Amino acid sequence: MTTSPKPTRRTALTAAAGLPLSLLAGPPAFARRDDRPKVALIGCGGQGRGDAQNATRFGPVVAVCDVDKDHAAQAAKQFKTDRVYADFRQLLEKEKDVSVVVNATPDHWHTLANIACVRAGKDVYAEKPLTLTIDEGKRLAAEVKKHGRVLQTGSQQRSDGNFRKAVVAVRAGRLGKLSAVTSTLPAGKHGGPFKPSPVPPGLDWDFWQGQAPAAEYVKERCHVDFRFWLEYSGGTLTDWGAHHNDIVLWAVNKPGPVAVEGKRLLDPVPGGYTTPAEYDITFTYADGLRHRCNSTTASSIFGGTQKARTRSETAHGIRFEGADGWLFVTRGKLEASKPEVLADLPDPASAGVYVSDDHMKNFFDCVKTRKAPICDAQTGHRSVSVCHLGGIALRLGRKLAWDPAKEEFVGDKEANGMLAREQRKPWTYDLV
Template sequence: MTNVRLRRREILRQAGSAALLAAGGTIGFPGIARAARLAPSEKVRIAVIGCGGMGTRHIEALAVNPNCDLAAVCDCFTPRYENAVAVVKKLSGKAPDGYQDFRRVLDRADIDAVFAPLPDHWHPLMTILGCEAGKDVYVEKPASPTVAEGRAMVDAARRYGRVVQLGTQQRSMPIFQEAVRLIHEGRIGKVTSATCWVGVNGTRVGFTTGPVPAGLDWDLWLGPAPWAPYSADRQFGFMGCQDYARGGELTNWGVHLMDIVHWGIRQDRPLSVQAVGGLHRGSAGSENYETVDAVWEYPGCTVTWEQRHKNEYNGRSYGIKFQGTEGVLLVDRGSYEVHPESLGIKRVEGEPERSWANPPHHNNFFESVRTRKPPVAEIEQGHRSTTPLLIAGIALKTRRKLNWDAETETFLRDEAANRYLSRAYRAPWHL
């Protein structure tokens, strides 16, 4: 990556961020899009591309959401989109159109926005192609498998004036909104450290190959990733393979939790990262470490990641701990609590999480589609929340402390580490 390319990317980033953060500003766009003409009461016409587990959760919620019209579903595995058509028809009384090739969806002028709950390796390109096609995009987290791809997503959103929301739905959950408000009010003093914790990565042993199932376009499923013979382990366990996802739980749960840390500490640009991990039970063939510990330096705050066996804080198997000069706040999707009791802040229980596909987060996206104002999980922020986990994965590979320049999004004086910041695309796909 040359200095010229870095300067160009930074100019684009600064110009886009300045436009987005202008007081009272909206997301502008070249040309006239249907979304610009939507009345406040008019439904947003959408398509869902990716009808697997998370895609089905989105489809179930979107099929009955009065703010949208689910007009099309798509998956390169025919049985999945056929099932999605049946699900939508059962819930809404109206069957959407079904497609195997997403390009037929993007070609439709009547589609305002696309949802992209796809394997991670497709997130960047689907977002960019959606923006190029004049669609607003809701893309699942993590934003991207590499830092360079995440920046390309932000650049595309700016270049084409599109609304892009990341699926970090905790931003739309009252329990986190209330917890962060307490932190920002100074109720636990100045936060000097924060910790995210989860359990371990699941073990994996190799990839068993076999014939491509009927109805699956395996070449399209692979997309920009390296060619590989069909394996059900790859298709259904993509999170365990670095061709498709980077780090397992590090980038799966990690982006959710780090996003709240950034919100709480009002910082999203780490200065350095260190990480260690291990496959302490063997797990031959695993591509991700079972246990991982990472530490990032931020201005005025240290942040740690704990991925361990039997990992709990006060009975919580995952969550975030903010440590302030006056107290400690622990929060997950179910509740938050503050210690010591002398601070007089009672434990608060949130509403049960009914679906991973959070309807308030969907509605925030639809509001942005209509108003052109940035959503609560706008792609620049989503990219910033993904980046620390990606560079922690690089620190695991290089086995050393890495110093990070958040302006150029490169490691300082470490070209070997910088090679991991992007990945080659398999022809004919390209950014």
């Protein structure tokens, strides 16, 4: 005796209606189209793979690219794709169905890859610090606008409720007239000298260096530690400044300072990391407000080789002070001189403050609506410009006057010469 399979609810309904199964209930689940935006990842290090994983809440990651074959292979495995590239220009050329790119290359590659993406019609989740130079930021913001693309800078503290509350409190005058701001950033690595070694198999070192001057391969110049070399980054001043100074600019609601001066507090070790490990910088705004941006000590966060130093250790974060009190905000902490500073804060919109509680979601929402995300290209550019100004002042060791409208130093040819960098051929703006 043969037994027929037990009728399911669908087969029973089909029989009752006299219809083929496919017409009654639409296409089977496996054949349904995924209309979510398709995502590509350029730069498959730790942050890139984390960002791309985060992006999978909104669309599948279908293609990956890295100049290091090992990193590309790890990402290909993680996202179960065989669409793997070593050159992002080829990815952009071939992956026509990709509409969103996560760019988490090292800082010296951000702008060229971002410009290539927006020219190819892609929206970009662009890791911070958005640029290597102020000139790059001006060009990138113009390209994003010209091509009508959505670009979210990965300064995700903007989408954190504590930072937003701090900004609303400052803007709503809860501290009275603001008298001082201090952003304290983690100290950078301070160490060396380092020895060259053979380039690891699978790494295209020349491509990795891109626009930066050619150097022998040194492990400490490459993955992760690139942030402590001036050729590729600005040290913690841009790495963390793109977070904390971004919040300062959001709170004070100004395009930038009008003067900057600062000191490096620790000389680099010859043949070692070149970015400032410890520093103390002061920015002045047009209304006279002073913003001090200093570092913790080099023995802290990045586990530098230094012994504990005499300067007392302070937590990194941002302190706003005014005539009526102070507040301090950092990741996971918001405190004030008295409860009234933070109690019953007004609606952020009334203080002109954009609300986002999820940085990646805000980006994908804007991909759909075509509105500006909370940290768009111009915003990311202005925030990291503050950090670049600090870096230039540290290099020149003198006070500089800045015109935030013209984005130029006032009457200072030498300083203006540092707004852009020479790009090593063929990795110039013309590349993309």
